[in-house]
Amino acid sequence: MRYLPKSPADRKAILEAIGAGSIDDLFAPIPAQYRLNRDLKVPRQMAESEIVDWFRQRSKESGLEYTSFLGAGAYMHYRPVIIDALISRGEFLTAYTPYQAEISQGTLQAIFEFQTMICELTGMEVANASMYDGSTAAAEAAMMAVRVTGRNSVVIAKSVHPEYREVLATYAQNQGLPVATAGYAETGRLNLREVEQAITADTACVLIQSPNFFGTVEDVAAIAEVAHKNGALLVVSIAEAVSLGIVEPPREADIVAMEAQSFGVPLGFGGPYCGVIATREKFVRQMPGRLVGQTTDRNGKRGFVLTLATREQHIRREKATSNICTNQALVALMVNIFMNVYGKVGLRELAKQNLAKTAYAAEQFGKHAEVLFARAPRFNEFAVRTTEDPYVINSRLLGHKLVGGLPLKKFYPELGNAALWCCTEMTTRSAIDTAVGLLAESEAEEPSGEHVVEEVAR
């Protein structure tokens, strides 16, 4: 086996050195009746060239050459090539968690810079070294709010990503943590009256997303006021990080739970991504996840260490703030490099292009169908309601190598034939025009009802 650095003679020499007759002697502690005396039924050992071929085939069967209008928590942005060049360095790729600070300063300093940039972008005072993803970050943020306030329930906006809400429900189910849902208003923004009704003296936090699942930018200040007036924290989830280049960050929030995938992380069929939690300094000891702090060595030289570990499972065991043990260090490094490439000016320009493409697309779609929630500001997503079933429209688009917007009826049946479309800086005007043309084909005529509805989107 080509990964194993021992010759048969080495193995023999080692067996002799340890005084074992055969390798089986070393497995003697395993009761004989359980030992596997056959080959595992897995594919035979393959040459590297065969492995590459096998995956190349799978790559061809995975949407290669399609142009997509999907967003909904996973965004197609350009990835500068230096990201992969740098994260492929073995010193980053094949290092462990930086517990041994003296030989991990590279990873530690990079995380410290990451934490700083996340603070700058979100308007928070401290950020952790990353979480699994945006959904688990949101759920962990809600549980953090419970610890901070000593209260025991959560109000979540219905316009938070439906899968994030599902994850929160999973996490909350055994913690005696009731979750109430507040709906959206006609503008697509959170219905403040429903929040007022749902909030109680036991509400630890109001959890919203901005831009929300429909792409609508929430009035964070107004929501913060309602939450704070009632003694609850405001947790803001951000699924589309690029929005931070042009949309005012949720400065009034107490906790920001972010998904940073947009910053240079491949779509990768849903993961790995990069969640982050950022918050106020006063709450840092209730925060889950790893943190890097600055300190000095014995000679007074600046250096970085993992810190405040007393919150974590390996010290606190069942009293820890979370069971979380890994972070997404390498993905956070991608995010870090991306933030450096675009920086203070580029992030704004990038976000502006997203805004412009989306404004153009919404205008074009609006000529043939109803663009929902038009009265509130949006970033790079918008909901379009058609008379025709969006699955049928998508089926037609697919024939032109286009993947249409995400039909919303699965998550929001009340929105009928609405679909969620997304444009980024990668979306070309010609792709938008083609998609609009294909959608318009049916909207011009009465639906015949004869279309075979293929299951083409989930």
Next chain:
Amino acid sequence: MKQMTRKATRHVNQNEGLIFEKSSPGKAAWKLPPLDVPEVDTAELLGASERKDLGNMPEVSEIEIIRHFTRLSTWNYAIDLGMYPLGSCTMKYNPRVNEVVARLEGIANGHPYQPEKISQGALRIIQTLSDCLLEITGMDAITLQPAAGAHGELTGLLMVRAYHQAKGNPRKKILIPDSAHGTNPATAAMVGYSVENLKSNERGMVEVSALEAQMNEDVAALMLTNPNTLGVFEQEIHKIAEILHAKGGLLYMDGANMNALVGKVRPGDFGVDVMHLNLHKTFSTPHGGGGPGSGPVAVKEPLEPFLPKPVVVLKGDGTLGFEYNRPQSVGRVRSFYGNFGMFVRALAYILANGPDGLRQTTEDAVLNANYIRKGLEGVYDLPYATPSMHEVVFSDKVQAKKGVKTMDIAKRLIDYGFHPYTTAFPLIVPGALMIEPTESEGKEEMDLFIEAMKSIAQEVEEDPQTVLDAPHTTRVSRLDETAAARKPVLRWRPRQG
């Protein structure tokens, strides 16, 4: 250093400040293509929600970014540089073909919501890996959704709870041996269970009579790592499973140490009901400085209805698809389908090995741990004489008499060109030195390691201060962790004025 180590030499590396200290207005590493749609008035579109300022975000050029991160990288130790003997972490070689196939365009750029019809390749990767992992573990059903080992534990215990709940009583507690990893009790607490400690016997294993005494109908499951954190196989595993099953409890296996078992024995055959795997340990996906991981959970048939949703199914028309209609599911533990990029890498590893390679890998991992044990026995105290599988645990008992602790020895090891072993864990061994070489080390590298450890033991006798002050050769000496925690500085701030 008594005899200068043969493994490493000092060499110059570059100083590098924080990226913010290099920033100045007007520098840039980006260039956008011309806009092919009309410009927009951002104030008009966003109103009060428009952001005006991005604060202290850096402005730097591309070459500065390349140098910055390349310089930082040289300050890290890595598997690519040498042996990484962290016990229970399984720091094995991360094959480069894994990285290549994970970056193939369709695999890297697939959107999680794109139609199933054009996602058959991705679905087949999920399906093939699932089938391989089920065969390797001897279990019946699996979810790949959990993002890491601890996340897998959470998922597994949620399923344990749902299973008992479906029978009318979720039960109250989880039994956890005192040798367990800290995530086990933390996870149990997150699922609403209380934790009851189970003491190990003098051989480092679960005391079967104690288990028998503690087992009752309040116990939902026992969480067991096998081989345990001492690197010892629980020889009475069948009795353990029987005792649990007799009272309706379940056996949860933490698969952190699966590298000792693949191809030699299957947990599903020795009574395990639910277990998680760590793709970033056993199946070679890179640790990347602390993640991403991936923690699939495999279960026996009776727990199948409770798997997180969605699950991948073969549909009537012969294509693969996601099934969401799972009324008894514990729900979703993460958005989308898990860390798909890690599935790709783990599968590439399995294909590169085949059945013979996987078995040889396990055998080499166990062979290596026993070679290290033999080489250091008598030099360091071996608290448990029970046979070792893939890792061996010594203690600093001998060296502590000179005032030198396991952490000091670990730091001194850095000067010899090695990453330290795991220190002070498992908790049942005071001053533990937990060493897992993995199969990725050849005899030469292990001989250097043994030589280094012996040399340090000698230094402890002759010149303990050298060891206490270690490391001597790194960019920074020991860092003040107490100060870091007392007055946390968790971000850079510009100098005032």
